[in-house]
Amino acid sequence: MKKPIRPTVYLRLLAGAVLPAFREAVALRNRAMERPRPGLRALLLPAARDLASDAAARAHTGLGFGTALRGAVILGTHDPASRTVLAHTPDGLARFQIPEIGFDRWLRLQAGMLRGGRGTPPGVAEVTICFPHFRTALAALRNELDELAALGAGELVITGSLPLADHLNVVLQRMADYFPPRR
Amino acid sequence: MTPPPTAPTPAPAAGPYAESLRLFARASRVIPGGIYGHTSPALTVPGEFPYFAARAEGGRYWDADGREFLDFMCGYGPIVLGHRHPEVEAAADKQRRDGDCFNHPTEAMVLLAERLVALTGFAGWAVFGKNGSDMTTWAVQVAREFTGRKKILRVRGGYHGAHAWCTPGHGGLIPEDRAHIHPFAWNDLDGLRALVGRHRGQVAAVIASPYHHPTFGDSSLPALGFWAGAEEICRRERALLIVDDVRAGFRLHLGGSHQFFGFTPDLVCFSKALGNGHAISATVGRAELKVAASRVFLTGSFWQGAVAMRAALTTLDVLERDDGIGRMRRLGERFAAGLRAGAERHRLQVSCSGPPAIPFMSFADDAGWRRQRRFCVEMARCGFFLHPHHNWFLCAAHTEADIDRALAAADGAFALVKADGG
Numbered sequence: 001m002k003k004p005i006r007p008t009v010y011l012r013l014l015a016g017a018v019l020p021a022f023r024e025a026v027a028l029r030n031r032a033m034e035r036p037r038p039g040l041r042a043l044l045l046p047a048a049r050d051l052a053s054d055a056a057a058r059a060h061t062g063l064g065f066g067t068a069l070r071g072a073v074i075l076g077t078h079d080p081a082s083r084t085v086l087a088h089t090p091d092g093l094a095r096f097q098i099p100e101i102g103f104d105r106w107l108r109l110q111a112g113m114l115r116g117g118r119g120t121p122p123g124v125a126e127v128t129i130c131f132p133h134f135r136t137a138l139a140a141l142r143n144e145l146d147e148l149a150a151l152g153a154g155e156l157v158i159t160g161s162l163p164l165a166d167h168l169n170v171v172l173q174r175m176a177d178y179f180p181p182r183r
Numbered sequence: 184m185t186p187p188p189t190a191p192t193p194a195p196a197a198g199p200y201a202e203s204l205r206l207f208a209r210a211s212r213v214i215p216g217g218i219y220g221h222t223s224p225a226l227t228v229p230g231e232f233p234y235f236a237a238r239a240e241g242g243r244y245w246d247a248d249g250r251e252f253l254d255f256m257c258g259y260g261p262i263v264l265g266h267r268h269p270e271v272e273a274a275a276d277k278q279r280r281d282g283d284c285f286n287h288p289t290e291a292m293v294l295l296a297e298r299l300v301a302l303t304g305f306a307g308w309a310v311f312g313k314n315g316s317d318m319t320t321w322a323v324q325v326a327r328e329f330t331g332r333k334k335i336l337r338v339r340g341g342y343h344g345a346h347a348w349c350t351p352g353h354g355g356l357i358p359e360d361r362a363h364i365h366p367f368a369w370n371d372l373d374g375l376r377a378l379v380g381r382h383r384g385q386v387a388a389v390i391a392s393p394y395h396h397p398t399f400g401d402s403s404l405p406a407l408g409f410w411a412g413a414e415e416i417c418r419r420e421r422a423l424l425i426v427d428d429v430r431a432g433f434r435l436h437l438g439g440s441h442q443f444f445g446f447t448p449d450l451v452c453f454s455k456a457l458g459n460g461h462a463i464s465a466t467v468g469r470a471e472l473k474v475a476a477s478r479v480f481l482t483g484s485f486w487q488g489a490v491a492m493r494a495a496l497t498t499l500d501v502l503e504r505d506d507g508i509g510r511m512r513r514l515g516e517r518f519a520a521g522l523r524a525g526a527e528r529h530r531l532q533v534s535c536s537g538p539p540a541i542p543f544m545s546f547a548d549d550a551g552w553r554r555q556r557r558f559c560v561e562m563a564r565c566g567f568f569l570h571p572h573h574n575w576f577l578c579a580a581h582t583e584a585d586i587d588r589a590l591a592a593a594d595g596a597f598a599l600v601k602a603d604g605g
Contacts, residue, residue: 003358085353088339088366090399092550124550148216151225152207152234160551162226162572163399170353 003081003177010178012078017071018179021063045179051138058101061134064141069096069105069116071175072168076114082171086112089167092126100134107168114171127160143176199564202247203234220345221259226398226572231560233568239266241580244568252568253585257576260430260541263456263511264501265580271459274497275490283490291492298499299467302438305447307470311463312486315429316344318452318466319390321481323348325450325468326388326423329475334385336378336422339366340397343390343427369395369403372412379420388449389417390425393440394538399552399572401545402537410446423449423472429464432456434511434540434576437503439467443538461494507579508540514586515539515577521590529597543574546600554600561596562589 051057075082086109093108106121107114131137136155139145147169150156158165198204207224211217218224224234233246242265244254257263264271278291296309312318323335335348343349347360365382367374369391379386391413395403417424426448428440433456436443441451449472454464462485468476502508519535522544526533531554532547546554552571559571567589569575 126551128551146211146216148219148223148225149207149211152217152223152229153204153211154230157229158225159556160553161399166353 003174005178006079009075009079012074013071013175013178016074017067017175020070021067024066025059025063048142057138058134061098061138061141062101062103065096065098065103065137066105068141068172068175069107071178072107072171073114073116075171075174076109079174082174083112085167085170086114090126090161090164092161092164093121093123094164094168095121095125095128097128097130098134098137099130099132103134103137109164109168125160127158127162127165129165130157130159131155132157143173198230199250200230200233200246200248202249204230206235206247221573226570228556228560228571231556232563241265241267242578242582242585250566252563252566253581253589255567255569255575255577255589256573257578258460259573260434260455260576261458261460262576262578263433264459264498264507265578266460268459268498268501268580270501271461271494271497275461275494278490278493281489283488284485285487285489288487289489289492291489291496292487295465295492295496298496299453299465302499303451303467304438304442305469306451306467308473308476309465309467310476310481311465311492312454312481313462313483313488313491314344314464315427315452315454316346316349317483317486318454318464319343319349319425319427319429320346321479322425322450322452322466322468323388323390324479325466325472325476326425328479329423329472330387330421332385332387332422333363334382334387335364336375336382336386336389337364337366338369338391338395340400341369341390341392341395341427342398342430343392344429370406370409372409372416375413376416379416379422383420386420386422388423388425389413390427392427392429393431393435393444396430396537396541396543396574401534402541402543402574404536404538405444410441410444414446414448417449425450425452427452429454430574431538431541433499433502434508435538437499437508457498458491458495459498461491462488463491463495465495502579505579510579511540511577511581512538514581514583515542517583518542518577518586518589519544521586522593525590525593525597528594529601531597531601537574540577541574542577554603557600557603558593558596561599562592565592565595567592 046060051060076086089109091109093106095106097104105118107116136145136150147156151158207217216223218234235247237245237247242254243251244266245251299309300306347356348364365378367378394405414424426441428451431440432453439451441448450466450468452466457463457465516539519539519542522533522535533544534547535542535544537543549555556571559569562569
């Protein structure tokens with residue numbers, strides 16, 4: 001069920017998660033062989049037709065997941081619904097990997113506060129969330145993935161503390177309440 | 184219309200669980216999650232455990248690939264005498280020939296209520312359902328009806344079923360579902376006292392399992408004085424004490440786990456082991472609550488099914504006659520002692536927790552449960568089904584030889600864990 005969104009949290013997400021991703025997207029567009037459609041919404045919340053090519057889909061997957069993880073840190077600090085979830089989440093370090101596109105980031109929950117970063121995490125991860133194929137990650141990002149089925153099929157691999165991954169996923173999904181994916 | 188991005192089609196299933204994986208691929212197309220709930224492969228180590236079962240007997244079962252496992256999960260608890268116990272199945276078959284689902288209950292319901300009232304020591308009545316959630320939710324309603332209060336205090340991380348007030352899931356909930364549900368930490372009497380103080384005059388009930396058995400965690404027995412203290416707090420506050428004995432019931436004491444731990448609750452919910460695999464649950468309560476209980480609507484199309492009630496009556500009889508509970512305790516003690524000794528031989532630190540009949544073992548300093556998963560995957564490879572993240576269950580059909588075989592396999596699994604970096 002969709003929980004209420006707060007304008008102040010929306011603005012913080014826009015400034016702290018979406019705009020940095022937009023800057024990355026612009027830089028990526030300047031380098032890309034195949035140029036994604038211009039504009040903030042097209043870059044960050046593309047329609048399905050804009051993801052037909054691998055290049056666009058790969059770019060969007062990395063940007064989208066990066067935005068979601070940055071957003072999770074902001075939500076974990078300012079969004080009451082996310083803070084309630086984190087208050088009942090075991091502390092720990094979670095690593096997020098999408099090897100096909102070189103995506104490797106982490107979130108650490110300590111005493112109810114979330115921090116995040118890129119690359120090798122600062123310690124042994126309590127849980128690693130790995131999408132062996134970027135298309136699966138893209139489906140997750142667009143709220144089109146049956147996660148339990150993907151786990152059983154090995155299309156999504158979670159190693160370690162499932163409760164930590166499960167609760168962080170609730171916070172990550174909260175991004176879609178503020179920035180709903182385009183259908 | 185452009186099709187949405189989808190995950191790639193998985194490679195054809197191969198390996199020891201090929202048929203399980205094939206069935207899962209089919210299931211995923213027509214069933215949300217493929218397999219949902221506590222038996223979801225997501226909760227084990229996907230690809231390294233069977234997903235589908237085919238048949239079972241005694242302390243063993245065979246998966247969809249025909250692989251045999253010594254069953255240390257016992258259907259996640261219901262199998263207490265062993266799969267397809269001949270006496271239980273004979274009683275169930277006899278009733279099945281006479282009929283199961285009638286326009287009325289049968290004598291079996293009266294007999295079973297009388298039996299549970301006699302066994303549990305404190306209760307004056309019993310009612311029946313099919314699952315644990317049926318009973319815990321109803322018991323909470325009875326407490327609210329009896330006290331005229333709203334608040335329910337529960338142990339943080341405890342499991343009381345899949346209904347909105349208590350589900351560990353996140354989907355489909357609204358804040359109002361839990362507006363009057365308040366958690367406290369297991370074994371924390373001061374925390375409970377403080378919570379009761381904060382909601383003075385509003386607490387309808389405290390609900391807890393007889394001991395704490397979280398998934399992804401060690402089991403924790405009640406601290407000395409915890410239950411006596413909780414009982415005293417409830418009496419003083421005139422709140423009811425509800426014991427969710429769904430998981431542990433009939434494995435620690437034939438009359439309910441409250442008798443094992445030595446305290447007196449107001450309501451106790453049972454299920455799992457009561458019917459040795461037949462779908463039945465029950466709540467028993469103090470005589471003073473009977474009028475309130477009669478006012479809380481309780482029904483289900485299959486809840487008065489006679490087959491499960493006959494199975495339950497026979498299960499209780501056989502458990503009592505054969506001292507099944509003592510047998511499970513002795514087997515569990517042998518298992519835990521053997522696991523501790525095996526780990527020590529390999530210089531590994533393990534924690535064996537929970538009552539012997541419902542054991543669990545985990546490794547020390549095991550961030551991400553890596554050693555635990557390695558150990559349990561290797562045990563599954565050798566034909567022993569031990570869940571890596573959920574407490575295990577013994578049944579009375581297990582033998583000393585079964586335990587010794589499992590310990591021999593555990594020795595090899597410990598060696599692998601050690602070789603992987605200990």
